[in-house]
Amino acid sequence: MTKQLICRRLALCLAGASLLGSALPVLAQTDFPNRPIKIVIPLPAGGAADVGVRTMALELEKSLKQPVVVENKPGGLFMLGLQSVLSAPADGYSVMHLNLGMVGVQVVQKKFDLNKQLIPLTIAGDTPMVLMVGPNSPHKTMKDLVAFGRANPGKLNYATPGQGAIEHLKIAQMEKAAGFTGVNVAYKGGPDMVKAVIGGEVDFTVAPAIFAMQFAPKGQVRVLAAIDQTRLKEFPDVPTIVEAGVNVSPLRIWSGFAVHPDTPPAIVQRLQRELAAAGVSLPVVEKLTPFGMTLKSSKTSEEFRQQIASDVLWMSEVVKDLKLEPN
Structure with missing residues (x-):
């Protein structure tokens, strides 16, 4: 075998290995999910958020054909739960449950930045x-x-x-x-x-x-x-806060989901789609409506990101006025 032929075969092998290697992440994404998914709640078990996520998890298992495990990690001003997701691989198998209270902690305590450190997926509902x-x-x-x-x-x-x-x-x-x-x-x-x-x-x-x-x-x-954009159907004779003469933004206590910032786009889109559908499914609506929640979902990840940014904006202005400092 000539030296020229050996070099040619070696080049072909290396090229094949390179193509195979580059294909592996794509295969992993199209195969998603192929093992259990974990949803981390940075709150104690037993509350409304816990009930809601566990109900959604049952619906997700039907559509994803994989077990969905819910793990409560309260403490540290939400930091314990957040760190567990950020330290996990960016493969979509660890999902973070968010709530509006985390935005308040972000603005006041300045320990994290949800829109920079995570990819928001969808709102799950609000109150x-x-x-x-x-x-x-x-x-x-x-x-x-x-x-x-x-x-x-x-x-x-x-x-x-x-x-x-x-x-x-x-x-x-x-x-x-x-x-x-x-x-x-x-x-x-x-x-x-x-x-x-x-x-x-x-x-x-x-x-x-x-x-x-x-x-x-x-x-x-x-x-x-x-404290809403429109009058509530439960209280049709009660004015909105703006109608009552106080010009402030609406307030709804929302919850939602996010993933590691380096999660591949294809997996982000799949999770966003599946979580959005589960959040407004009939079993979830029937279970959570008695808790006073309005079940809804974001059309896109960007829509949820904008909601978080909007809340950060008004809270930051108030915190500045109050001169609140991290403790």
Whole structure:
């Protein structure tokens, strides 16, 4: 065998190996998924988010023909869950569950950047929010509440989960827009906040509409405004916050999904499509609607990315005004 022939055969072998090697990632993408997928929730088990994701996981298993495992990783201001996804291979087999609270932590604590560190896939659903007062409140309308706040700076108090929480930031935005100031009183969460309003411990709160649906018909709370673009069908006579004279952006508490930033586009598109379909499937809608959620999905990954960016923008402005610092 001549030296020229040996060189030619060697070149052909190397070329074949190169083509084979470059084809492997493509084969892996078209074969996706071929093993179980894990969804990481950065919250404790048992909550509404946990119930929702586990219900969606059952639907995903049907369409993906693979097991979908849900893993709760709470703690560290969502960092434990986030790091577990970022440290996993960028192959689509580790999916991150997001919630609006993570945007608040991003803006206040500056520990991560969701749009830079992840690829958002789709919103899974959201919850409308309302502003409510107690049954014995002298404030019959939003204009009454604002007028009192303007005339009596620091005399209104309101319940939130604490400084820097989403509800606190939105109320602070309202204070600036309407020209009044109140006192933030921290409670453990939504149920305690609403209980404080009913009992007269605070003047008002911003909370999920599902609480108002539970207590307003009994006369235990009065809804003054929907923090939404349009009036809520459950409260057709209640004005939106803008209609009530306070020009702030809507607030809906959303959840959604994202993956590692280096995930191949074909896998991103597949996951986006499958998650979007599962999120609005009949079993998921029937399971989660009683929790007060509106089930929906993003048309594209970019649409969800823009939602996150929009929330970062308004929260950043409020945090700057409040001079909140990371702790």
